[in-house]
Amino acid sequence: MTATAHDVIIAELPALLPRLWRYGLVLSRDHATAEDLVQATCVRALERSSQFAVGTRLDRWLFSILRSIWINQLRAQKIRAGHGLIDAEEALVIEGAEQIETNIFAAQVFRQVQMLPETQRETVFLVYVEGLTYQEAASVLNVPPGTIMSRLAAARLKLRNLREQAGEGFQEK
Amino acid sequence: MVARSEDIGTDALLVAYLDGELEPKAHEELERRLRSDAALRARLTELAEGVRPIRASLDVLLKAAPRPRLEMAFASAVVKATRRDRRYRRLLVAAAAALLLLLGGAAGYFIAKPPAELLEEAGGDEDQWIDAVVGQMSLYDAASVAAIEVDETKQKAELAKVGQALNLYLSEPMVTLEGLTLKRAELLSFQGHQVAQLLYASDEHGPVELCIMAQPGGESEGEVESREGLNFIYWAAGGHRFLLIGAAPANRIDALADKVAARFGT
Numbered sequence: 054m055t056a057t058a059h060d061v062i063i064a065e066l067p068a069l070l071p072r073l074w075r076y077g078l079v080l081s082r083d084h085a086t087a088e089d090l091v092q093a094t095c096v097r098a099l100e101r102s103s104q105f106a107v108g109t110r111l112d113r114w115l116f117s118i119l120r121s122i123w124i125n126q127l128r129a130q131k132i133r134a135g136h137g138l139i140d141a142e143e144a145l146v147i148e149g150a151e152q153i154e155t156n157i158f159a160a161q162v163f164r165q166v167q168m169l170p171e172t173q174r175e176t177v178f179l180v181y182v183e184g185l186t187y188q189e190a191a192s193v194l195n196v197p198p199g200t201i202m203s204r205l206a207a208a209r210l211k212l213r214n215l216r217e218q219a220g221e222g223f224q225e226k
Numbered sequence: 227m228v229a230r231s232e233d234i235g236t237d238a239l240l241v242a243y244l245d246g247e248l249e250p251k252a253h254e255e256l257e258r259r260l261r262s263d264a265a266l267r268a269r270l271t272e273l274a275e276g277v278r279p280i281r282a283s284l285d286v287l288l289k290a291a292p293r294p295r296l297e298m299a300f301a302s303a304v305v306k307a308t309r310r311d312r313r314y315r316r317l318l319v320a321a322a323a324a325l326l327l328l329l330g331g332a333a334g335y336f337i338a339k340p341p342a343e344l345l346e347e348a349g350g351d352e353d354q355w356i357d358a359v360v361g362q363m364s365l366y367d368a369a370s371v372a373a374i375e376v377d378e379t380k381q382k383a384e385l386a387k388v389g390q391a392l393n394l395y396l397s398e399p400m401v402t403l404e405g406l407t408l409k410r411a412e413l414l415s416f417q418g419h420q421v422a423q424l425l426y427a428s429d430e431h432g433p434v435e436l437c438i439m440a441q442p443g444g445e446s447e448g449e450v451e452s453r454e455g456l457n458f459i460y461w462a463a464g465g466h467r468f469l470l471i472g473a474a475p476a477n478r479i480d481a482l483a484d485k486v487a488a489r490f491g492t
Binding site for chain 1: 235237238239240241242245247251272273274275277280281283285286287288291292293296297299300303304306307405406460473
């Protein structure tokens with residue numbers, strides 16, 4: 054018996070929840086909105102399960118849905134409510150003292166990424182964090198691949214500036 | 227892989243090169259250029275920010291994800307979706323409600339805007355209405371309901387609107403219950419009937435909900451029953467059906483119901 058799209062979504066979505074939340078957080082820069090985005094994405098994914106092609110990447114499909122909800126619904130609300138940047142350290146609070154050293158640096162990097170304008174920020178996130186190819190990112194973001202490249206170039210330069218301002222010597226590990 | 231190199235600007239080209247996204251021919255061509263062009267090499271260095279720290283930092287963030295709440299969000303989406311599918315209805319709703327309760331204890335998840343569709347279903351008997359409300363109530367927890375901020379003016383307006391839709395006079399004295407704080411008054415829909423839903427917070431026990439449906443008939447009296455860890459009682463009077471439900475002791479639900487019945491009784 055072949056699985057229906059609905060079955061696949063029910064089975065595989067739970068494992069993807071943290072990544073969806075993370076994307077929601079990168080987009081909205083607000084914890085409550087990120088959770089709202091995840092919930093709304095789950096609802097819509099199940100409602101539109103017939104539109105998912107079994108065998109294709111579920112995560113990419115869900116990212117598109119989440120983004121669409123952000124753009125069309127929640128972003129306007131959030132702008133009206135006047136939310137600002139979330140505190141980078143707050144976002145990275147994790148138990149375990151051994152994590153602290155990593156976290157301070159991670160917090161700095163995260164803060165810098167969150168300072169990027171939204172289009173650059175989400176392009177950096179999809180390509181450099183979620184590992185989408187330029188073509189996949191272009192598809193999720195509904196832009197030509199050329200735009201992906203120029204955004205990434207602009208983002209790299211901006212991050213470099215931010216790092217220099219922060220006085221960090223940068224080392225690739 | 228991207229289109230031909232002459233289609234895009236130099237920076238974009240260099241970044242595509244760094245990310246391994248150039249077609250082999252374009253990649254080779256650029257490497258040739260880099261070998262002989264110092265300025266181009268300098269530009270490449272400027273753009274060559276390591277992306278691994280970005281990835282590493284955002285991966286740390288994954289560990290901070292509020293998993294129980296996200297799982298709750300998913301479970302509630304499943305309940306909502308299966309309510310629409312008659313094949314699964316009873317079995318999966320029960321399983322999902324149990325799952326929600328299991329997660330509910332530690333999770334503290336609260337849906338800020340309960341979807342009106344949660345109460346929509348085809349069918350006619352008391353049981354389904356109660357099932358739907360039980361499913362919805364099991365998503366709430368005391369702390370989040372208590373945390374809802376009440377705007378007095380807005381609440382008055384909500385009560386007026388809800389009361390009007392149900393042809394009931396929902397003044398403040400009518401809806402004030404001792405030991406409870408009215409947090410929300412909403413108008414939902416069930417099988418085409420309007421349902422007033424008043425959500426209360428309590429200091430002593432879990433949230434309580436009073437639902438009033440504009441539909442005559444139904445059982446005229448009731449006794450406190452229990453389902454999924456919630457106590458509830460339902461009755462009918464004056465062209466309306468009432469359901470009082472909450473994470474509260476049975477005698478408390480009973481006492482509250484007496485009060486409400488006395489106020490709204492014909």
